[in-house]
Amino acid sequence: MTRIQIITIAINFVFIAYIARLITKGKLREEYAIVWCFCTLILIVFSFWTKGLELMSKVFGVFDPPNLVFTAFIFIILIYLLHLSVVSSKSHHSITRLTQELALMKEKMKREEQERNKA
Amino acid sequence: MTKLLVIIPCYNEGNSLPLILEQLLQLNLPAHYQMEVAVVNDCSKDDTKWVAELYPIVVLDLLVNLGIGGAVQTGFLYAKENGFDLAVQIDGDGQHPPRELIKLIDFYEETKTNITIGSRFLAEGGFKSSFTRRLGIRYFHWLNKVLTGKSIYDSTSGFRLFDKSAILIAAEKYPDEYPEPASLVLFSNGGLSIKEVPVLMSERLAGQSSIRNFASVYYCIKVTMSMLFIFARKSSWL
Numbered sequence: 047m048t049r050i051q052i053i054t055i056a057i058n059f060v061f062i063a064y065i066a067r068l069i070t071k072g073k074l075r076e077e078y079a080i081v082w083c084f085c086t087l088i089l090i091v092f093s094f095w096t097k098g099l100e101l102m103s104k105v106f107g108v109f110d111p112p113n114l115v116f117t118a119f120i121f122i123i124l125i126y127l128l129h130l131s132v133v134s135s136k137s138h139h140s141i142t143r144l145t146q147e148l149a150l151m152k153e154k155m156k157r158e159e160q161e162r163n164k165a
Numbered sequence: 166m167t168k169l170l171v172i173i174p175c176y177n178e179g180n181s182l183p184l185i186l187e188q189l190l191q192l193n194l195p196a197h198y199q200m201e202v203a204v205v206n207d208c209s210k211d212d213t214k215w216v217a218e219l220y221p222i223v224v225l226d227l228l229v230n231l232g233i234g235g236a237v238q239t240g241f242l243y244a245k246e247n248g249f250d251l252a253v254q255i256d257g258d259g260q261h262p263p264r265e266l267i268k269l270i271d272f273y274e275e276t277k278t279n280i281t282i283g284s285r286f287l288a289e290g291g292f293k294s295s296f297t298r299r300l301g302i303r304y305f306h307w308l309n310k311v312l313t314g315k316s317i318y319d320s321t322s323g324f325r326l327f328d329k330s331a332i333l334i335a336a337e338k339y340p341d342e343y344p345e346p347a348s349l350v351l352f353s354n355g356g357l358s359i360k361e362v363p364v365l366m367s368e369r370l371a372g373q374s375s376i377r378n379f380a381s382v383y384y385c386i387k388v389t390m391s392m393l394f395i396f397a398r399k400s401s402w403l
Contacts, residue, residue, distance in 0.1 A: 141229060145228055148228060149239055150246065153223055153224065153225055153226075
């Protein structure tokens with residue numbers, strides 16, 4: 047095992063431990079953590095299995111193995127960013143609806159209180 | 166009896182609000198009309214809320230700033246919940262003189278149009294805006310013709326009268342951003358009729374338009390996009 051392999055494997059385990067800690071503390075929802083765990087797992091697999099990258103490059107017809115890494119990861123990151131935009135749009139919509147409903151409720155309560163005071 | 170709700174979306178309009186409200190409350194509407202005024206305070210930083218609460222009106226107070234679309238939609242939700250027959254949007258900056266509301270109501274009574282828009286560009290005199298703004302409006306006239314098949318000159322006018330079917334659609338899915346031009350496509354998708362009436366508008370008393378730098382290409386592109394997407398939703402190409 048080469049030095050760089052040991053370093054990457056160690057970093058991967060620290061990363062996975064950190065994700066687990068975030069989840070257990072309730073700071074990260076499991077549904078978003080899956081992507082991160084999955085990415086780390088891929089990294090771990092390729093850290094142990096050094097021939098794997100060359101093999102994959104040959105399968106996809108990529109001349110230089112590192113290029114495959116960059117292309118694949120940029121693509122994954124782009125898709126994940128899109129997913130985050132969808133998530134943020136959804137929460138934006140929810141906040142709008144909640145704010146509106148709250149305004150309507152406050153008004154209703156005020157009116158009922160006024161009517162009660164009159165009676 | 167026709168129940169009419171006047172929706173006034175406000176963001177920092179404490180200075181211009183009293184005049185509008187006084188004029189509104191003194192308005193002589195047709196005898197069978199029952200008017201209620203709802204000020205939607207879109208998380209203003211000034212005294213808008215306190216000013217509005219001095220008057221015998223409904224104040225809908227938003228805790229989070231939602232922007233013009235979300236604010237007006239709150240008014241529509243209120244109208245839907247309380248069974249209003251008509252709703253009219255009047256901007257809080259004093260651009261829409263309340264007396265001009267009579268023109269919208271008269272036109273509605275005559276034609277029973279679903280959405281009546283008070284238009285700056287059909288009337289003589291009154292406030293007319295800058296050249297670049299007129300250029301933009303010309304472009305939207307063309308775009309509206311393509312997307313809705315209707316000839317609408319003042320698609321950015323927020324001075325509008327909505328009937329019950331329009332209120333129901335707007336309460337459910339009023340556009341968030343640039344709601345004035347974008348909602349036209351929405352209403353047209355729903356098969357509603359949209360017509361314009363000439364009104365006189367004055368320059369805003371205070372505050373800032375929600376459409377700043379109308380001339381900016383960015384604005385035109387974003388509005389065009391949102392209109393196209395609402396249009397595509399109906400056509401179910403996507």
